[in-house]
Amino acid sequence: SAVISQKPSRDICQRGTSLTIQCQVDSQVTMMFWYRQQPGQSLTLIATANQGSEATYESGFVIDKFPISRPNLTFSTLTVSNMSPEDSSIYLCSTGDRTGRVRGYTFGSGTRLTVV
Amino acid sequence: QQQVKQSPQSLIVQKGGISIINCAYENTAFDYFPWYQQFPGKGPALLIAIRPDVSEKKEGRFTISFNKSAKQFSLHIMDSQPGDSATYFCAASKGSNYQLIWGAGTKLIIKP
Numbered sequence: 640s641a642v643i644s645q646k647p648s649r650d651i652c653q654r655g656t657s658l659t660i661q662c663q664v665d666s667q668v669t670m671m672f673w674y675r676q677q678p679g680q681s682l683t684l685i686a687t688a689n690q691g692s693e694a695t696y697e698s699g700f701v702i703d704k705f706p707i708s709r710p711n712l713t714f715s716t717l718t719v720s721n722m723s724p725e726d727s728s729i730y731l732c733s734t735g736d737r738t739g740r741v742r743g744y745t746f747g748s749g750t751r752l753t754v755v
Numbered sequence: 756q757q758q759v760k761q762s763p764q765s766l767i768v769q770k771g772g773i774s775i776i777n778c779a780y781e782n783t784a785f786d787y788f789p790w791y792q793q794f795p796g797k798g799p800a801l802l803i804a805i806r807p808d809v810s811e812k813k814e815g816r817f818t819i820s821f822n823k824s825a826k827q828f829s830l831h832i833m834d835s836q837p838g839d840s841a842t843y844f845c846a847a848s849k850g851s852n853y854q855l856i857w858g859a860g861t862k863l864i865i866k867p
Contacts, residue, residue, distance in 0.1 A: 640801075672854075681844065681857045682799070731798050744789070744855060746798030 641666050641734045645747030652722055652754050659718045660750045662732035667712035670735035673705070675728045676749070682731065688715040722754045757782060759847050761858030769866050774832040776861045778845035781826060785847040789855070790819065790830045793842045802843070803830070835865045 642665040652658050662671065671688040686694040686707055694707035709715045719726050731749045760779045768774045778788075789804035805812045805819040805828065812819045818831040832839055845858040 643798075645798075679842075679860075679862075681859045684854060687854070733798070744801060746800070748796070748798050751796075 641668055641745045643732060643734060643745055643747040645732055645750060647750055648748060649751040650753070652752065654723050654754055656722055657718055657720045658722065658752060659716050660730055660732070662715045662717070662747055664713045664734055668734040669712075671709060671715045672733040672735060673707060673715070673717045674731040674733060674746075676731060677728050685717070685730075688717075719752065722752075724754045727752055727754045757856055759845055759856050759858045761845050761861060763861060764859065765862045765864070767864045767866060768835045770835060770837060772835050772865075774835045774839065774863055774865070775829055776843050776845070776863070777827065777829045778858050779825075779827045780847050780856075782847070782849065782856075783826070784849040785856075786850065787848045788819070788821065788828050789846050790817075791844040791846065793844065793860075799844060832863075835863075837865045837867050839863060840865045 644663045646661050650658055673685040674682045675685055676682045684697050685700045685705055686696040688694050688707050688709040690709045690712055696702060704720055706718045717730060729749045729751050732747045734745050762777050766774060786807055790802045791799035792802045793799040803814050803817050803819055805821050807823050810821050816833045819828060821828045830843060840863055843861045843863055846855040848855050
């Protein structure tokens with residue numbers, strides 16, 4: 640399965656600023672996803688990062704707040720814009736691919752964001 | 756109809772015991788049911804997965820039991836060890852749609 644490097648691993652940011660999270664995969668993958676996870680909670684899908692086209696956002700998430708880039712099949716970024724304390728969370732990137740009957744979803748270690 | 760309901764929210768098991776976590780779904784179009792294990796500070800990692808054409812899948816100490824008619828599936832951890840202490844998530848997806856629908860998670864603690 641793919642190996643994902645996600646950075647930064649954690650950051651403390653001032654409200655009103657923006658943070659860009661990077662996700663690098665060691666192989667080309669079809670699908671990349673960005674999730675948000677509150678500590679002790681389940682995962683909430685923010686968007687699917689599409690290579691060569693705009694990301695597909697889930698209900699409650701908008702491009703102006705969470706712009707996503709996917710310039711190639713191994714890299715994606717998520718920006719958390721104009722941050723407020725409510726954006727404090729863990730952000731995870733994930734890849735999805737298919738090998739035969741197996742659907743592989745690999746996750747990065749996450750970015751723990753604290754907004755003060 | 757898109758939900759996956761997971762229980763219990765937390766579970767404490769003695770070392771050597773059997774840990775059982777249950778999930779239920781409503782959408783009969785789901786055709787892939789993975790379980791993920793997540794340790795603190797790490798992303799979820801695929802543990803084991805099953806498709807609805809089989810009723811059970813076993814990998815080492817981990818077994819998924821699948822009941823298609825009841826629309827339920829469960830994770831059994833045999834001979835539970837302290838190293839199994841983690842949060843476990845069930846999930847489901849359908850067809851070529853890679854999007855996973857996640858359960859709420861179960862925090863498992865194995866007492867030595």
